[in-house]
Amino acid sequence: MDREVTLADVARLAGVSPATASRALGGHPHVAAGTRERVRRIADELSYVVSPDASRLAGGRTGRVAVVVPHLSRWYFGALLEGLEEVLREAGLDVLLYRVGDAADRQHFFRRLPARRKVDAVVALAFPVDEAERARLEEMGVEIVAAGGQVASHPYVSIDDVAAGRQAVDHLVHLGHRRIGMIEAVDPEQRAHQPEGRSRAYRLALADAGIPVEPELVATVEWGADEGAEGMARLLGLREPPTAVYAHSDEVALGAVRTLRRAGLRVPGDVSVIGIDDHPLAALTDLSTVRQPVREQGARAGRMVAATLSGGEAGEGVLLPTQLVIRGSTGPPGDAR
Amino acid sequence: MDREVTLADVARLAGVSPATASRALGGHPHVAAGTRERVRRIADELSYVVSPDASRLAGGRTGRVAVVVPHLSRWYFGALLEGLEEVLREAGLDVLLYRVGDAADRQHFFRRLPARRKVDAVVALAFPVDEAERARLEEMGVEIVAAGGQVASHPYVSIDDVAAGRQAVDHLVHLGHRRIGMIEAVDPEQRAHQPEGRSRAYRLALADAGIPVEPELVATVEWGADEGAEGMARLLGLREPPTAVYAHSDEVALGAVRTLRRAGLRVPGDVSVIGIDDHPLAALTDLSTVRQPVREQGARAGRMVAATLSGGEAGEGVLLPTQLVIRGSTGPPGDAR
DNA sequence: CAGGATGATGGAAGCGCTTCCGATGGTTGG
């Protein structure tokens, strides 16, 4: 079993001291250009890689980043993670995965992790980080980047939820719908006060169209397809049901569609349905939606992390564009084609 | 910023040397029971946790396990990972995530990771590990556990793919179908020679039922809903199309259903469709399937890892049971209800 | 051309832990 290649090996081969070798590799100043080159070349030839453990112990970087995510089995989070992981891996950073669901998890996470200085940065995936938590991490010298959700005063990459929601609702309005319902999903595991752009978009769009907002047309459910189905049932129970429904996400919309079919109603003949995300199954089920670039958000967040850790600037927040995708689940009202 | 609690602190408080403290915490022999107790109590009070970095550097464990997974955005892998992560986190182990897709990734992974001794164990999620790779890890003292796929001669937790497939196909046979098609999905990123139990099950079930296997009734596609749709189209193009179709997984089955609907055929009136997995959307779309306990497989794998790392035995392989779930996508042939 | 400033490098300490090697003192058996 061949021994590990150490810094000392590289230094010896390059004819310098370990101290200089370390500086050369770390890109520190006060190292002659020639020396730096030589050390780097030797290191490369030996395919030397610093030991994260030793480095970290001695006060350096760990080469690891924590990724915090509330769910793993939902497509959205998986795709986000996939984009992120790829970039991070290519940047030579290891990904430490933490699923943090409820409040207890959160508390535990924020108390434990930074104290052990296991990572150089944390990426919060669709995961609101509050001010106190942010301060805690900052204090410990850990960088933060958010993807799929904004963190006040921190680099993030996300979509404009309000704009996305408006694309969806405006589409329904343009089709001529006046009685538009919303199935609003809340995540029970997340803190309640999430500023819900998608819901706000609904009210804004209706207001702009001069349509009064009727509270009974808003069904609030927990996130999920079954819950979406239930929300739709609620809407169907109204004296005057909506002719179109805007769902918080595609999974919720898919649930709504099922309820409609079971009720013998045609989509979009009797009721139009639109979601948000462009989940792979949306294409399959011919669901109109607003596409957001999920993998891309993860990848961008990854690049931001890599950039800050290599000394550069992460840049400020980025909002990626969304795009209305019209499929077969939306049409003019009363169009019993 | 309060300093980290170190082993030295614990030792001092307990009135012993760091050496003894380390042994006490590590559960080594040759430590008086009383001393061990005392040290542990003090450590607990101070909520001391060993620094993985220092421990690893000094030749101990890292407290980390690598999880290798070919995909992240598919429900199956996410669910597997969710179960695994939860158990590992509770056991105090950190999860290092590696997505390893194609052959190049694999090679890179197996060459790099173990050499840097970053982890104590690796869990391969639905990821065949070949003999050479296994040997490489073993040689470096890294434990291996597989979930959702067997690894010869290593602890694993999985389902019996052949049995699951038979449950599905037998169901179609029992309903009276004689002309049964199969949409077989292969993962382009995985090595080709995966021993496909689900496909074997098809041939076995037909043989048992005395139905000749006709090659034209087997459509092989890449994994995915769209691909499933395409496979179904192929089957529909046959002179005599099948009256029932067995799909490799629910996503594939869902694609098949879409093709059938577009073709104006009723499910199950004209064609029955069954998948495997019990994907959340299967319930939603009323798809018959064979349920497998996905999260549970991940969790079990996690427990196996935790067990081996704490010195116990992981136990041999475990096959979890699957269960036929009859929904509305399967029915007797020619039942145009 | 001298004195200080600046740049490049090596020496050495030490991060927090594990473990080898001995030292110590109590046991046991002949």
Added chain:
DNA sequence: CCAACCATCGGAAGCGCTTCCATCATCCTG
């Protein structure tokens, strides 16, 4: 009652790296 043992514990040496500090060799300025 003494030698041989053994269980228990402390001392100390690193693991591989970063960084502080000291040391020279240059280089500039006046």
